[in-house]
Amino acid sequence: MTATAVAAPAHDRATRARGPVVRRWAAPLAAAAVGVLALAPFGLAPHALGILTLGLVYGLFTYGLDLAWGRVGLISVGQAAFFGAGAYAVVIGTDAGLSLPVAGLLGVVAGALLAALIGAVALSVPEATGVPLLILLTLGASQLLQRTATSLRNLTGGANGGLAPVFDLVQGYYVVLASCAVAVALTAGLLVKGRRGLFQLTSLVNPLRAEHLGVDLRATRWVAFTAAGAVSALAGVLFAPVSGIVTPASLGLALSASVLVWLAVGGKGSIAGPFLGAGLLTIGTQTLGGTLQSWYVLGTAALFILVVQVAPDGLAGLVRRALRRGRDVPALPRRIRPVHRPAAPETAGDRVLEVRDVEVSFGGTPVLQGTSLTVDRGEVVCLIGPNGAGKSTLLGAVAGTVEVARGSVWFEGVDVTAQPTHRRVRHGMARMFQVPRVFDQLSVADNRRAAAVMAGVGAEDLAVHAGEEDRVAGELSMADRRHLELDMVLTGSPELLLLDEPAAGLSHDETGALAARIRAVAAAERCGIVVVEHDMELVRQLADRVVVLSRGAVIADGSMDEIVAHDSVRTAYLGVP
Template structure:
């Protein structure tokens, strides 16, 4: 994904190359000066980003005029394979969901065309039915996978199982499918077939780019795939977004199969098999994931090699392909097209948000679930919260109220249930009993992203940011789903302008500040913090404490903080709540709870 001309990234690139106005020159104003200050390397990149797609399109359109019939047919087959790999990239590359049985969806499209010809069925109807069937199969499969702690394992098994089931059906339903012999499919002449395939591929890719990868959905998908935890805390329904991407991946694979059938001339049960499913993984890995060009480069290259060398040098060709695959995985894990794409993108992280999010990081404020009248409503009211893990009771009837604009610090010995209670409030854990109200709304069963929409923000003990994005892109991401997005305070200006470093390379203190700035961009009304100063030095901890105290004073945001550092608690807390044994043991000022004999006993283990 490239940065639009004139973006902050381009400005940062200019600064990085050392370009600056001459001494004594007038201040830079207007587009003419900005253009003059643009380094030649950036101008060349911009020119190439415009020229190369045009040259590629012209070359593809002119291909039949310079190639023989066999070469055109091979290129057509490569485009079909490339679209299949592009479909898999929507799942594996974009959504981070590995499918090892994706040929199940490809085979549905291929058999739709074969059955339409064999049984005189309307082609459009059968292909549409195959695409719908692919989506209907994909949705429950991906939902089951995402419900598991590690989604890849069940997703791999389920897609393989679906493919084997369909292969078995195609083999045994001989009167309908032709059995192991398959069905012959006729198509137009080679040149017509090529242009039909090229046009269909271009249309599918354009629609996917417009709807899935380049727009606001693409921004949500980047977050959900790279850091599901932070995506949810940014108000993104990661399960819905990734499920939609997987369903779209299945639909594109089915369309690729429909284009493949007349080009191949024969559709057999092998189109559902593991051989094709593993082949498409190799095509995508060789070309490069999370790219429009990569899947087609990998698929066309392998298809051409197989057609020209596979029959004569079959053993050596397979060996060479396996060696190339291993070499790419070791040396260029991002694929063969990664280096050219990085050069065209210029300085900065390899991963960038889609252009739409970079031009318009915020959104129109929408009505949130606030109180209908002006009567103050407590941001948090928890009553009788209980939570157990197997036989261990962690929360045993927790009652807590946090008033608007107040900071409540939770303290207590290890195992008291502090972090568990914070996770229950955030929606990451469901309570076994009790009720939870956020801003007057019953939130006991609401998912994380719905609580964020109510005004809840969350910072973690280990800073949670999208490591592959720049700090500036992380801040844009935080505003995408914000009900009332706002600019981060001025003290975070250095992060807002940082387009050149991946956030994962920042020092811990800066990653903590970036996480806080991301949370503030969504204008929360209740902020949950789990040991916010963990791992910070004394100076950074004091700086963060000042920023949190200023946040409460300036915005009226309520804070619920789990903290062990009593100096930080003394500076922040309006009320200190001591937990022990999963329930509230004492509450009051720090001095009051420190003097409580029950608190001393809980910490010291005295009886």
């Protein structure tokens, strides 16, 4: 399963050229949907057309949520804040004498700015606190805006709502609205094409691996969340003239909960899913909700639970599975421009890495206490020490995933202590984890493509081995996943390779094969390699130099023989008195 770039077999090139089944169906299905929308005014009674219009508005609203939740995994539980902001902009703006398009534009800008602000705050903190913070902030924004809309009677009409311009001709407004929905869905679809599509899909599937291939997670998520706010606000703008009245409910929790259900039922991560979920449930509410009342609400809740249990990818996911004979593997966009990789700085000499007196604490407990480490080009340094000594923490400090309280990290002669992980990676730092971090849900071929694009290599020129298009990375054995991860991080010809217990979970023979490969990489690529390892046999095979860490401090640094003979190492690590 080791891989270097060779020409793709002809049949694999053909498979890629044809594209996955769903892609072949996408254009005809989209054309059919647009055709149905275009013919609807001629075939439907005004009441039915009104319901379809509302379904389209809510579909667009749901699509907005999908740009955040479905594309980058950011759940907003107060998405109505953006929808209501758009709707109220129409009420307030037109009341102040602005034309509908100008008031609508202001509404979209307001929604985008609100989302940009919330996203910037929530994404500026570490992920573990950022995701709950986003949930709280969206919920808070929705509640705050709802209360404000209720209180400012003169401006908004208070609890009874404010009036929006209504158009006499339902059919005339339908055409405007349907054109808008189609245009926005297609334009916003550009956000998930090409390189940005790769950033989004990889961030969604495995954020840590994405970041360690050079994806800027924060920027990717922020752009998606801002776009989600703008699109949901536009839906609110379009909703105001359909409803004729905008009440505080358009900012509230019930609508925010509904849009989550619509997206879950329709299916995340596509254009069709949000429109399908919102459309079907809106038609259901309008036609059955009045007569069945609480039974209808109960039925919707049951449908939600059923879909979540039976088809987590929603109705659109069911259709995709049917078209793909039971498999629903997300695919990277085609034709992705490689990411630009900066050249090595002129200051770079033979020293690839220098860690100077680094201190790291977790919750006030010191873990690294003035730790220093150097690695030269072509050198393999093995980092050993008892459990909890701080070895993985040191790798994290080097890679930028662990915050350094004092001291500095120099990579290729540049102080990178304040640099985010993705920037270090783009300058040639690569990392493998104790548990292999590959994109489990994607095909092996797409894993390689993602790595190639991020390494600045054209995905078109990449080797695709027989069967790798159809093989999902999560189905590979532990050894194959490790080799795939190594292939991926080596695609960028790194200057520094960080390996955290690479032999974990491997058999004796597999460990031997991996050791031979790591040695070959060090010789061929002339990169510095740091290996955290407990397997002393592997350390002996790999190490040019061994560094021993105990309680966050380096207690020995030298050849394997020197280390074994070292008194404090025998006491601290080998347990010999």
